[in-house]
Amino acid sequence: xxxxxxxxxxxxxxxxxxxxxxxxxxxxxxxxxxxxxxxxxxxxxxxxxxxxxxxxxxxxxxxxxxxxxxxxxxxxxxxxxxxxxxxxxxxxxxxxxxxxxxxxxxxxxxxxxxxxxxxxxxxxxxxxxxxxxxxxxxxxxxxxxxxxxxxxxxxxxxxxxxxxxxxxxxxxxxxxxxxxxxxxxxxxxxxxxxxxxxxxxxxxxxxxxxxxxxxxxxxxxxxxxxxxxxxxxxxxxxxxxxxxxxxxxxxxxxxxxxxxxxxxxxxxxxxxxxxxxxxxxxxxxxxxxxxxxxxxxxxxxxxxxxxxxxxxxxxxxxxxxxxxxxxxxxxxxxxxxxxxxxxxxxxxxxxxxxxxxxxxxxxxxxxxxxxxxxxxxxxxxxxxxxxxxxxxxxxxxxxxxxxxxxxxxxxxxxxxxxxxxxxxxxxxxx
Amino acid sequence: xxxxxxxxxxxxxxxxxxxxxxxxxxxxxxxxxxxxxxxxxxxxxxxxxxxxxxxxxxxxxxxxxxxxxxxxxxxxxxxxxxxxxxxxxxxxxxxxxxxxxxxxxxxxxxxxxxxxxxxxxxxxxxxxxxxxxxxxxxxxxxxxxxxxxxxxxxxxxxxxxxx
Numbered sequence: 367x368x369x370x371x372x373x374x375x376x377x378x379x380x381x382x383x384x385x386x387x388x389x390x391x392x393x394x395x396x397x398x399x400x401x402x403x404x405x406x407x408x409x410x411x412x413x414x415x416x417x418x419x420x421x422x423x424x425x426x427x428x429x430x431x432x433x434x435x436x437x438x439x440x441x442x443x444x445x446x447x448x449x450x451x452x453x454x455x456x457x458x459x460x461x462x463x464x465x466x467x468x469x470x471x472x473x474x475x476x477x478x479x480x481x482x483x484x485x486x487x488x489x490x491x492x493x494x495x496x497x498x499x500x501x502x503x504x505x506x507x508x509x510x511x512x513x514x515x516x517x518x519x520x521x522x523x524x525x526x527x528x529x530x531x532x533x534x535x536x537x538x539x540x541x542x543x544x545x546x547x548x549x550x551x552x553x554x555x556x557x558x559x560x561x562x563x564x565x566x567x568x569x570x571x572x573x574x575x576x577x578x579x580x581x582x583x584x585x586x587x588x589x590x591x592x593x594x595x596x597x598x599x600x601x602x603x604x605x606x607x608x609x610x611x612x613x614x615x616x617x618x619x620x621x622x623x624x625x626x627x628x629x630x631x632x633x634x635x636x637x638x639x640x641x642x643x644x645x646x647x648x649x650x651x652x653x654x655x656x657x658x659x660x661x662x663x664x665x666x667x668x669x670x671x672x673x674x675x676x677x678x679x680x681x682x683x684x685x686x687x688x689x690x691x692x693x694x695x696x697x698x699x700x701x702x703x704x705x706x707x708x709x710x711x712x713x714x715x716x717x718x719x720x721x722x723x724x725x726x727x728x729x730x731x732x733x734x735x736x737x738x739x740x741x742x743x744x745x746x747x748x749x750x751x752x753x754x755x756x757x758x759x760x761x762x763x764x765x766x767x768x769x770x771x772x773x774x775x776x777x778x779x780x781x782x783x784x785x786x787x788x789x790x791x792x793x794x795x796x
Numbered sequence: 797x798x799x800x801x802x803x804x805x806x807x808x809x810x811x812x813x814x815x816x817x818x819x820x821x822x823x824x825x826x827x828x829x830x831x832x833x834x835x836x837x838x839x840x841x842x843x844x845x846x847x848x849x850x851x852x853x854x855x856x857x858x859x860x861x862x863x864x865x866x867x868x869x870x871x872x873x874x875x876x877x878x879x880x881x882x883x884x885x886x887x888x889x890x891x892x893x894x895x896x897x898x899x900x901x902x903x904x905x906x907x908x909x910x911x912x913x914x915x916x917x918x919x920x921x922x923x924x925x926x927x928x929x930x931x932x933x934x935x936x937x938x939x940x941x942x943x944x945x946x947x948x949x950x951x952x953x954x955x956x957x958x959x
Binding site: 569570703705723789 | 912
């Protein structure tokens, strides 16, 4: 790129060079054409330096990750951008919120589209984060050394649900009001602190102005801040834990043979030597120099193109959904007459169905046990086998328990969605 | 805190010094984390409202003549149902004891649209997940002849106000 030219000192030449100089001052590297420049791309660019210079081929297999973690992140980005834009027109007031929803529809440029995008990306994020959790579980990726990152991931899943829950109230329509009335009442069944949590969430004894303001602050400030921090930790730990999980045989074992010695072996030579790789302080495979087949490829362009592709597909899907389907908006809040049946969002319908049998066990007991089991999984299931493979037979028990919980919840969601009519009576949808 | 470091270093053995240093470190840590924990708790004290802006819990609902014999009038905005049975009056809550939805009147009493709890005419649970019967509120006749209901005071189901 840097062609040696005779130094020109004329002012005109300086002016002429400004665009090129500005460009090269921003982007340190030209588009890479050799391996050195390819590595430099990864660690000299602020946005790319979170990536490793080289990435394992296994991490790039689409059928291994399905890109679910990345899709979750991109949906979060879409949610932040569309959410900030919506904030310009939203007022968290019981007298204005619903009218503002109608204004978005009627008198704001791109208002409907942005609200649709925000709604569908939110639904999508709940679904994709859950699928990502399933992927990580079913490939055994929570095992050592990734235990804590799994815990961070479970917390991220719960935060995503809470994000969705707090956002649900903001349109201040019938669906919002009664879903939150029911949701906060479920929290009230938690032992000891339940009533206090309910009171703190609602800022009073019923869902009203105070609750709307509280949910708004949680939704646009508190939870996004926590979520962003946790995502940063989540990503950072992926690198520190040695990249994405992969099967044991993906990295051929490096056998370090003792150095040949001319003299007779002494006792010290027979003792196992401590060997450090170049990345001795980072847990993970030793640095391999020319000894064994290299299973990594450069992040530029392999990983970055895959990420760009994922982003384009995610954004296109949300855009197409938003152009085809409008986010629902029900009647304005009528605190006196709940709709019949009053249903929560689909991802809480399994919960609502269980709650219809027992408020404590359905709303607190069973979900609490499930979450505790999820959090404890990497500390209970310590076997090193079955990492990096879908449905590994070495992890039959863990996978069976997990799939049982997931399928049970899906069945409850389906019952709650299609088989419950007025007064939550059992109906058939046909 | 008066800590004479010089004396301790002069007199104590190495082990003694370490334990004092450890203790000071421990005290520092406890102080810092304790303050942080207290600050965190104070946030919750802050967001717990001291005054709420809801409706008053004690209110008047009108004269007895407004509720003729046999009336079962749901006052939706108050969250109660006024029942007149002969010369007797009662105020039954219409907030479901399950998860706080508003129950509606049904042929057999009350029914909740959210999770299918059903109650009889007196608010006793006849079906669904509701854990308790609908509470009855204290109902009195004020000196000006109006019926007064106090939702802060629950009374035993079946205790009517006799006119």
